[in-house]
Structures are given as C-alpha cells and as structure tokens.
Amino acid sequence: MPTIFSHPAPMLALALAVGSRGIPVPLLLFGMVCTILPDADVLGFRFGISYGNVLGHRGISHSLAFALTAGVAGAIGAPLLRSGRMKAFCVGFFAGVSHTVLDAMTSGGLGVAALWPFDQGRHFLPWRPISVSPIGPRSFFTQRGVEVLLSELRWVWLPCLLAGCPAFAVRHILNRKNRNA
Numbered sequence: 001m002p003t004i005f006s007h008p009a010p011m012l013a014l015a016l017a018v019g020s021r022g023i024p025v026p027l028l029l030f031g032m033v034c035t036i037l038p039d040a041d042v043l044g045f046r047f048g049i050s051y052g053n054v055l056g057h058r059g060i061s062h063s064l065a066f067a068l069t070a071g072v073a074g075a076i077g078a079p080l081l082r083s084g085r086m087k088a089f090c091v092g093f094f095a096g097v098s099h100t101v102l103d104a105m106t107s108g109g110l111g112v113a114a115l116w117p118f119d120q121g122r123h124f125l126p127w128r129p130i131s132v133s134p135i136g137p138r139s140f141f142t143q144r145g146v147e148v149l150l151s152e153l154r155w156v157w158l159p160c161l162l163a164g165c166p167a168f169a170v171r172h173i174l175n176r177k178n179r180n181a
C-alpha cells in the first residue's frame, strides 16, 4: 500500500479542482476517511487472518464492491455531509476506487482483490511505479520508509497536484470573469 499519508491525495486533488462549493468540507472529510478505511484490514493480522485470505490485507476492503458500499454509505449520509445523494455517492466511490488503483500500482505485497466477489484473485495494474509501503508505523522512520515517501511524492502527490492545480486555476479565472461580467 501507499502510506496512510498519501491515500487521501486524489481526494484532495479533486477537492482542489472543484472547490468547497463542489465538495463541502464534511463531504471532503468523508471522502478522505474512505480513502484510508480499506487499510483497516491490517488489523486482521492481529486476529490471525493471513494476508492471502479474502478477509486479509488487500482483500474484500480493496474491492470495487467495497468502493460501491462506500458510495452507498455516502448517499445515505448525504444530508449530514451537506451534499446531494448522487454527489456523495460519487465521492465515496471515487475514494474507494482511488485506494484500490494506488495499491494496484505498488511494487510489492499481494495484489488487490478488486473484482471480489466475482473473482477471488489478487491483481496488480501492469504499471507499478509506487514503492510498496512497509506495514507498521516504526518502518516509516527507516531508510526504506524515506524511500517510500519519496516514491509517493513522485508518483502520487506530483500527479495529483498536476491534475488539481490547473483545474483550480481555471475555476478561479472563470469565477473572476463571472464576478466582473
């Protein structure tokens, strides 16, 4: 997995692109939680659930079905998120899918059970430039942890900034034109 610090990056880029009118703060926070939530499955190690088990790390919680569930949860809770139901669904689904895609681009571990329940297999994308994060907080403070963070800056944060910043600039230019019109 990319680290817990980097999984929210695509959601933050989307929020940067569309602004707080497009994604109100409560909806953004919900989306960020949904980008991190799939990795709660590492708790399974404590209960003896093996990595390769469908309930293990990168199993069910990394499936598109789980992303759909996050979307449905968003739609149900939309009034609390100050959002319409369709938008909240899209944000929850996007958050879940972004997690799955980023993990499928990492260089190690097992792949993601993206197609569960139709396919129990683990999958990677053909292109895997992101250094896989070690599991456990202590590992961040090692040479390997630094390498992983640098890899995420390059392959997660930089593309997200390159996508979000131009959209942010265009939105501001259009807003200014509308105000002056």
Ligand SMILES: [Zn+2]
Residues within 6 Å of the ligand: 001, 002, 038, 039, 058, 062, 099, 103
């Ligand atoms: Zn993950």
